[in-house]
Amino acid sequence: MAADVLAPGFWEVGSYKHNVKRFKDGVEQLDDYSKMNRERAEIEAKYSKMLSQHAEKWRAHVDRTVSAGSVKTVWNELIGEAAALSRVHNGLKDHLIEDIMNETTIYRKNSLHTSLLKGPKEIREIEDHFEKAQKPWKKLADKMEDKRTKYYNVCRQEKSALVNLQNSQTDTSVSVDAATKFRERHEKLKEEVQKTKIDYQKTLTNLNEYKNVYMEAMAHVFKMCQEKEMDRSQFMIGIVQKTQRYHAELIRSSQMSGLHQQLEQSIRSSDSEAIKRDLAQWSRVNGVDAPSDWPSFVEYSPEIRNIASRGGSTKDAGGVILTRQINKNEEIPATASNTLPSVAVNTASSHEDVGKSSPKSSSDSDTGTFDSRKHNSTTNKYKTQSQTSSHIQPPPIGWNPSEGPDSPPLSAETPDSAKYGDFEEYTTSKQAIVLYDYAPAEGDEIALRKGEMIEVLTEPDSLGWCTGKANGMVGLFPASYVQCQAEKA
Known part of the structure; x- marks a missing residue:
């Protein structure tokens, strides 16, 4: 599920799916509410039956063993309280089934119509x-x-x-x-x-x-979604309030009265104005009031041939070092006799270009050649980067490499995989348990607590970092700090 989390927005192509998902979630909420009340009705029916059996048993016992008098009278009155309480709980069961569940079913039937595809049309x-x-x-x-x-x-x-x-x-x-x-x-x-x-x-x-026409058409459909959500939310608040009144009839003791007063106040405060505020907040994040980065002309900026690791710093990338280029099929090692002096071309680059260049460099894609010194320099670069990158996994406190596979070392470095790390998609979704506490060192990392569960979204990269989701947050974490459930012995 975490791989399908939608980014907030509305005007971007496909971002309208937030509103479609909200509609689907609303249908599921109606079904879940009916399911919850069905379970409560079953509990009330069982409790009512047990109270009734209890009262019959002890009334027969008292009639058989206790002589007539004051003791027998008060004793039977106390037994009668159990019988009366049984009727109260049985009445709550009837209200939940005949009123709450029936009313929810009728609303769903009138508001949502099943199509041939077995879903609301x-x-x-x-x-x-x-x-x-x-x-x-x-x-x-x-x-x-x-x-x-x-x-x-x-x-x-x-x-x-x-x-x-x-x-x-x-x-x-x-x-x-x-x-x-x-x-x-x-x-x-x-x-x-x-x-x-x-x-x-x-x-x-x-x-x-065409932007104005597009905005007008999208706003019209969004208004339809808001109106449907307003109707559904009002119904849900109303049915919850009605259910609460039935529950409140069970007990009116001083211990529970304060709780029900607070609940009643909370329900009353959830009026149409509160729903409107919720809808306005939704619109500011996922509707017509959401900010958008409209397309505009962007001047070409030369790509920086700097392979940065995931999360690594790119502030020092200042230019492009160009050397003599030879045909790929020649496979001639660079020597002092066949290598021309290199020409250094410094190019101004923006932070946005760093790490976002195409997997092929400009010289590779345009001339069918490759840099005779690129491979060695890239290899050395990743050797250096594995020691200086901010995303090298710190060993857990007290960890010793000789302690076994519970705390695996960092994965072997692969320059090609690191080079294309920025284009990695979420192709994995696994549940794992955290083995060690970890405090994030940078903003794109997430905190880990020993013993908690985390959802792993990607395989480890060349530096041993995974992307995962924990406590509603998505970010990087050391792969050796967790153990997938499927890997447990």
């Missing part, structure tokens, strides 16, 4: 309305994203061609014809950059022009 209708309102916007948004991707790809190719051109000008072994081809390719890509940029801006303009 109102849920399917709301989802269809949202999809219909969002379909044109999604089509324009997908087209805009496609144009932006093409624009970014051409920009990367143009940057790569520029580097090749600069290297050819400093390399005396490059022929004049080859240098001319490098120059022609760079000029052609510069023209392609301008063309794709115009296409990207045009689709973005078309998307923004």
Whole structure:
């Protein structure tokens, strides 16, 4: 379930599912409330029967063994209290079945109609309305994203061609014809950059022009959801209040009167205005009042070839180190005789670009070549990063590697898996028990308490960190601090 947790919002494509899920949850609440009252009715029926049997047993005993007089009179009156209490509890059972459960069933039948798909058709209708309102916007948004991707790809190719051109000008072994081809390719890509940029801006303009129509259509469907939720919430508050009155009839002692007064006050305070406030709060998070980061033109920024571990710091990434490139199929080791001087190109980069680049570098994807020194530098980088990253698992207090598999060491490092760590999806959902306490050192981590259960959402990454959910919070934690239930002997 944790893998399917929806991010808050409303205007983004697919975010309307919050409202569909709320409608489904409302249907389940009606069913759960009926189930709860059915169980309470069964308890009251059993208790009423036991009280009745108790009264009959002891009345017969008193009539048989106790002589007539004051003792027998008061004794029978006390036994009569049990019989009367039995009738009270039996009456509560009748109210729960004939009034509460019956009224809930009638409301559900009138408000929700079962379709051929064995589910309320109102849920399917709301989802269809949202999809219909969002379909044109999604089509324009997908087209805009496609144009932006093409624009970014051409920009990367143009940057790569520029580097090749600069290297050819400093390399005396490059022929004049080859240098001319490098120059022609760079000029052609510069023209392609301008063309794709115009296409990207045009689709973005078309998307923004349709925004008002899109907002109006989505707001109309959202209003329908709010009205249905208002009706259901009012019914639930009313039926709870009615149930409470039946319960309050059981006892009126001083011990319980204060509790019921407080409950009555809480129910009275849950009026239509309180429901409206709840609906307004929902709208601010998952409705038409929710903030949204509307699409806008973003200028191309060169990607940073810096592979950062999950949660690692990227503040020191300041530029791109470009070296001579050779064909992948040549497989010639870099030597002093066939390696040209490297050209360092410093590029300004924003924090948002760090760790978000495509798995393929610009030179790999554009020219079919690879950096002759990238592999070794990447390997060394991860060796260093495994010692300095802020997400290296701290050993638990008192842990000794020789103590056995209960506290496994960190997993072996794999640079490729760390390189693509930012693109990992939640593909695992396991229940695990926490073996050691852990206090988070950074904001994206979660606290662990020994003995509690945690839901593991991802397999350990190259540095031995998992993503999990505990106490309603989702974040990173050391994999060696927990043990999945399936792994227990």
